[in-house]
Amino acid sequence: MNAYYPNELSAKVYWCPILNVPVFDKDYPRRGEAIAIKATPPRDLRPAFGFDYLLTRRLLAEYFLSENELNKLLPPDKLILLNKIPYPDAADEIIIGGQVIGHRFFDLKDYKWRFKPMYGGVAKVLSEKIGYYAVVNLPKITRGYVIHRGDIVESELPGKGNYVALGTINGVFQGVGKVLRGGRVKVVKVWRSIKFVEYGKLPTWKDVVKVNEEWMKNREEEAVNFLKEIYSRGNYGSRVFVSFSGGKDSLVCHYIAERALGDLPLLFNDTGIEAPHTVKYVRELADEEGVRLIIAGCDNRFFRALKVFGPPARDYRWCCKVVKLAPIVDKLRSIYRGGKSLSIVGQRMYESLSRARSPKVWINPWMPNLISVSPIQDWSSLEVWIYLSVVKAKLNPLYFMGFDRIGCWLCPSCELAEYEIVRRIYPELWEMWENYLSKWAKGRGLPTSWIRYGLWRWRKIPGDQTRLVGKDEVKEIEDRDEREIKVVIHVNVSSEDIRGLIVADKLKEHLPNVIKLLPIMGKVIEIKRDIVKFKAGNSIVTLSSDGDLKITNGYELARIRDLAKLLVRALYCVKCNLCYNKCPNGAILMDENGGLKVDGDKCSHCLLCNDICPLVKYSKLEVHLSTITSSNRTNK
Structure with a gap:
């Protein structure tokens, strides 16, 4: 998640000291009574369920040395809230009774979850003398300072490398430290002493739902009216659907859309790497709800493309274009024939900064006739969970197995802690x-x-x-770790006729594929065995399967780059069909082998197909204006 999230773009959530539950109105139930929960922005708090709840209790029990000691802070079955925070891997603030009591985080070195006491948790530990703590005979402690054993007047220290609650003997400062060799403690964080405030009996999740039920009914009404208004503005007819991932946010959208517009189809994109539980859940939900299920994808295109691109990465996300965008474009084109349509999306502003700055209604840049709308753009995760409890929704079982997000099981955006859940399940x-x-x-x-x-x-x-x-x-x-496909064109501009050399794998065996796409550059004039000649503008270009390139009547560097883009498309096509669906003239056709070819009579040479191709975006294309020597006349 983002290391910095502006406070003005963060969720507003409060703790009611009277009812002892989280609320969303600072004046509920009486003006000025509720207290803002001091969690890290964007404060997208969520309840701990199932595996998450058990994991958190186990970590706390280990820190507080026993279940009995833990029960002083958190009796069984009482509410735990979690809030994602920036760490090297998965990490959450743990919130009990409206106060942050510590962090749980996945330690990359030890490959396990750990607990670090913070703020309210440190105050509780020091006041009750439970768990691991150290009281030091120093007037002040500062971050980075190493406390020696002789300065510790009272303690219960964990082993080396573990975290311990710190307090000065004068009661002015509290903090958290990490135990070093010989019982020394390095101060990690310091703050002026606070108290852990107990407002009474801790709530259960049912208590939270009951108190906030009316609030969520009002939120639902706002979302329903908003969706009705957006629908009334466009001439959509029956071309409306819910983009359904199998996750909680799109599930809320399903129920809101049902109230606003009646039964709408669910569009589920089966990327081929969805969790099996999700695929089963989506089918069961559609069947039980009696709604039409439209499935896009559901083929082997991820693993087919994997052979070409290599592993996806956060900064190399070819997979989103190939297995998410492309199948949806395919499906919508086949259903709606390019007509204007409305997609109801479970996007929320607290998921990322880019989504925080997104409007509630937008035009899809890849599909200009598709309008996307998010009726829950300003809902927090806690509101989503409360709403689903109010309507008694059927939930994806993965939420109770440790996942807090639903998606591709090997997504590079996952943390290692999430991969450990995949490994287990x-x-x-x-x-x-x-x-x-x-x-x-x-x-x-x-x-x-x-x-x-x-x-x-x-x-x-x-x-x-x-x-x-x-x-x-x-x-x-x-x-x-070079993953990009590489196409290099060396051009010698010193002669009357420009000559060049193309360095690219597969050119010799796949020249016919190149010829099929060449009409986007211009008219194919002549094909002779391993040589093709075509006209691009005023230039005549001759290309051989050995990579020899000859250009007469001048050239433009941009056109040579366009040729490099065409080559990578022709030689490595993963059959995503994005170019086929993007062509404004219908000039790109499927051949008998499932490949692509261009109808030169229809093509306007706009080159949109070049620019939309994921291969072009994620390949390394180079054009060198240089003198050709014998050393670079060998294909890779």
Whole structure:
């Protein structure tokens, strides 16, 4: 998640000291009574259920040394709220009784979840003398200071490397430290002392739902009216659907759309790497609700494209275009024939900064006739969960197994902690993926850290992971981990006729595929066995399967770059069909083998197909104006 999230774009959530539950109105039930929960922005709080709840209690019980001691802070079955925070991997603030009592985080070195006491938790530990703590005979403590054993007057210290609540003997300062060798403690964070405030009996989730039910009915009414208004503005007819991921947010949209517009179809994109529980859940929900289910994708295109692109990464997200966007475009084109349509989307502003700045209604840049609308754009995760409890919704079981987001099970945006859940629930799937990564790493001489620490999730490895494995190892990985397809054109401009050399894999065997796409550049004049000649503008271009290139009557550098784009498309096409669906003239056709060809009579040479192709976006295309020597006349 984002390390910095503006407060003005963050959720407003309060704690009512009278009812002892979270609320969304600071004046509920009486003016000025509710207290803002001091959680880290964007404060997209969520309740802990199932595995999450058990994991959090286990971590707390380990820290507080026993279940009995933990029960002083958190009796069984009482509410735990979690709030995502920036860490090297998965991490949450743990909120009990409206106060942050600590962080739970996945430790990359030890490959396990750990607990760090914070704020209200430190205050509770020091006041009750439960769990791990140290009272120091110092007037003040500062971050980075190492407290020696002789300065600790009272303590219960954990082992080396674990966290401990700190307090000065004068009661002025509190903090958290990390235990070093010999019982010394390094101060990690310090603040002026606070108290853990107990407002009475802690609530259960049912208490939270009951208190906020009326609020959520009003929120539902706002969303329903908004959706009705948006629908009335456009001539959509029956071309309306809910984009359904199998997750909680799109489930809310389904119920709101049902109230606003009646039964609408659910569009589910089966990328081929959806969690099996999700696929089953989506089908069961549609059947039980009696709504039409439209399934896009559901083929092997991810693994087909994987052979071409290599592993996806956060900064190399070819997968979103190939297995998310392309199948949806395919499906909508086949259903609505290019007509104006409305997609109801479960997007929320607290999920990311880009979504926080998104309007509630927008035109899809890839599909100009598709209008997207999010009726819950300003809902928090806590509101979503309360609403689903109010309407007694059928939920995806993965939420109770440890997932807080639903999507592709190997998505590079996941944290390692999430992959551990995948490994636990779907061991065969994860073993298959790790085997693939191992072969990839072995073929490029990459170290084991590339897999262990999930470094494959980046092309440019970020700071936290660099500190974990070291700069030298990161440099070695980045130097060796070349995933982009490479097409290089060397051009000699010193002669009367411009000559060049194309360096690209597969050109010799796939020249026919190149010829099929050449009409986007101009008219194909002549085809002779391993040579093709075509006219591009005023230039005559001759191309051979050996990579020899000849241009007469002048040239433009931009046109040579366009040729490089065409080549990567023709040689490595993954059959995503984005170009086919983007062509404004219907000039791109399917051939008998499922490949693409261009009808030169219909093509206007706009080159939109070049620009939309994921291969072009994620390949390394180079044009060198240089003198050709014998040393670079060998194809890779």
